[in-house]
Structures are given as C-alpha cells and as structure tokens.
Amino acid sequence: MRSSTVKRYLLPMRRFPAFLLVGALLAAPALTAQSRPWTPPAIDSAQLLRDLSVLAHDSMEGRDAGTPGGARARRYLTERLRAMGYTPTEHAFSFTSRRASEPRDGRSLLVRVPGRSDTTRVLVVSAHYDHVGVRDGVVFNGTDDNASGTAALLAIAQSLRKSPPAHTVLLAFWDAEEQGLRGARAWVDAPTIPLERVAANINMDMVGRNVAGELYVAGGAKYPRFSPFLDSLAVGAPVILKRGHDAGSPSDDWTNQSDQGAFHAKGIPFLYFGVEDHPDYHKATDDFETIVPGFYVRAVQTVLEAVRRVDTRLATSAPPR
Ligand SMILES: [Zn+2]
Secondary structure: OOOHHHHHHHOHHHHHHHHHHHHHHHOOOOOOOOOOOOOOOOOOOOOOOOOHHHHHHHHHHHHHHHOOOHHHHHHHHHHHHOOOOOOOOEEEEEOOOOOOOOOOEEEEEEEOOOOOOOOEEEEEEEEEEOOOOOOOOOOOOHHHHHHHHHHHHHHHHHHHOOOOOOOEEEEEEEEHHOOOOHHEEEEOOOOOOOHHEEEEEEEEEEEEOOOEEEEEEEEOOOOOOHHHHHHHOOOOEEEEEEEEOOOOOOOOOOHHHHHHHHHOOOOEEEEEEEEOOOOOOOOOOOEEEOOOOHHHHHHHHHHHHHHHHHHHHOOOOOOOO
C-alpha cells in the first residue's frame, strides 16, 4: 500500500507520548553530515532477484491475505528462512476485509535474531508480504509493492545470520497491510516482545524502482534524533537518499501509509524506506520486468546499512526504562 486514497480507510490514531527510551535512542554523539562515503554492505544480489521473481510470480496469485496465494508466499518465505537456519513463527490474527464482510485470517511471519551483546532492546525490521490478489481474473503481482521489500528482508535476514547484530532484531513479514496495516497493528496490540523493549521499527515498502534513482527515508521529522544519523547515512549512499514524506499535509506524509504507522501510533520511533509512487503502483502492471535491478540492489544495501548503524548506535544510548 501507500497512497493518499488508501488513507481514507484508516482510523485516526491517537498519538502516544514517546517512551523514555525514545528520548535516548540515537541521542548519542552524532556522526555528522561531513562523514565519509561508506562502502555498501555485501548482499547476494542474484538471490535477491530470484526471491523477488518467485514472490512476484503469477503462481502467488497476488499474495492476498487469507487466500491460497498468500499462504503459498508464506510457505516460500518459511522455507527460505529455514534454509538460513532460522525458526520462523507465525503471528495469527483475524480481520474483516474491505471487500468482504466475513472475517478472514491473516498470518505474519516472525523471526527472532538474538543479539550478540544485548537481548533486551529490540529492533523490529519489517516489510509486508501481502498484496491485493486477483481482480477480475487478473493477477496483481505487486512486485514493487511489496515483493521488493519482502525479498529485501530475506537478504537482511541472510546478512544478520552471517554477522549477528549486537541487539536482538525481530524480522517481521507482515500480512494484510493492504487491508489497513492489519498485521502490524495486530502485533503491536498483541506483541510477542513487550513494546517498551522495542527501540525502533525500520520498515520497507516499495524499494525496487525509481527513474531518478531516489529512495526516500521517512521518520526524521517525527523523531528528530534520527536526523544526524540520517544525514550521515545519505552522504555517500549508493542511492540518492532523500528525507521527507514524514510531515506536512496528510497527502504528503506517508507515516500512516504503511506498517510503520502502527508503531508510530504506540510512540515507537520508525524509519520508513520507499520510493515515490509510479505509474504501475497498485496496478496489474506492477510486474517483475519493471524493477530496476541496479537501483533495487543499492536500495537494499542502503536499508541494510541503516539497520547496522541503528544497531550499533543503540549500544551507546540509554537502557530501556
Ligand atoms: Zn505496500
């Protein structure tokens, strides 16, 4: 998801005061905007594109939540994560679809990556794997939205397996985002880890293409302590990393237009990575062929670098309350 039209369906969400932890998060001595360009972290780009092609294939039937296509996508993710040595678990919930009145089942997929030195504070790194399914007999493959973020999360999972994070990371493949952030909302309402231990959410939704080579990162306007960190990340990033879409008019502010909105509603800071809307957004033409592989790989490297840096910087921030 991620359009201003979708917002109409969202309930107004009360703003909660940030946790005390939030105040300390990333408040440690800041890297500056003058920081050196950084070397993109290694990822298996061939595997990334293979995963993308599988998730975006017609056989996944558009990965609609509560459908056989959605279950097939989840099985694929489960197999991939098990092959890496992880033990994924399902987070089940029920929801009422926008297009039908009877309740349906959603199942997010969770993987806990224990921290090397701190298992108290947790980073939730996420992407929704569902899309809108089949309409009038036409499969909506949802390649950019959000097979791109889903395959990226697999690449991040692989990286964290090879080189474990300092703090515990919860990898969350959300279901039913297209129905109104249902999987993420279900998790923050029935979390598997106490919310006060969640230091931040880093969410990806549509990271596969942009004609100008631009990737947005949102969250710095709502959580200004991210600002120095984001400035340094942007310097020397392998994509044009732009900040924005996290303040201003409702149509321009993407905060509640993907799963990070569920975390923000609980006062948990977030970073959201995604591209501007494009002509194939939420159309049946959001196909594998429209992805720009070079940009996509560099976008995933940028998000992985952000995960590594937030993980590192948590070590110098205050402990949770
Ligand atoms: Zn989406």
